[in-house]
Amino acid sequence: MKKKAIITVDSAVLNEDDDMISVVTPGDFYEMEDGFKVEYNETKISGMEGTKTTIIIRKNSFDLIREGTTETKMEFENNKRTVCLYKTPYGVLDVKINTKKLDINIKEDGGTINTMYILEIGDQTALKTNLTIDIKVN
Numbered sequence: 022m023k024k025k026a027i028i029t030v031d032s033a034v035l036n037e038d039d040d041m042i043s044v045v046t047p048g049d050f051y052e053m054e055d056g057f058k059v060e061y062n063e064t065k066i067s068g069m070e071g072t073k074t075t076i077i078i079r080k081n082s083f084d085l086i087r088e089g090t091t092e093t094k095m096e097f098e099n100n101k102r103t104v105c106l107y108k109t110p111y112g113v114l115d116v117k118i119n120t121k122k123l124d125i126n127i128k129e130d131g132g133t134i135n136t137m138y139i140l141e142i143g144d145q146t147a148l149k150t151n152l153t154i155d156i157k158v159n
Contacts, residue, residue, distance in 0.1 A: 026050040026131060028061050029155040034148050035137075042067070050131060050158055055079060057127050059156055063091070076134075076154065078127050083134060097136050099123040107142075117141040131156035 028048045034040040048061030056079040063069035072089035082098035092108040097120045107114040119139040126132045134154040141147045 025159040027157045031153040131158040
């Protein structure tokens with residue numbers, strides 16, 4: 022069953038400057054047989070206008086899928102390294118994700134995902150990133 026929800030996504034790069042991006046957007050929340058699903062449209066603020074984001078949430082992992090102007094499928098599972106392609110209007114990036122901490126607390130009325138991971142893009146310096154996704158069902 023589809024429920025309306027408010028999704029808050031806070032992403033912080035943990036370096037000297039502690040770069041923080043916060044987006045609050047309406048979306049849809051679904052209960053599935055093996056977990057939950059969240060869908061929302063990215064906005065101009067996120068820099069991905071024209072992209073639909075889907076988050077598939079399971080007990081011990083989640084996938085962040087983007088389709089549209091930006092395309093990717095990022096997988097997060099505690100103490101696991103994953104690799105994905107990140108397609109943008111400016112080119113394709115090779116992205117490595119090393120999930121160091123993952124806490125999923127989602128129920129029928131929403132909840133929170135909190136993860137800390139190391140993000141490597143190509144040959145650039147690895148970024149220690151903290152991502153919090155808060156889902157409030159209306």
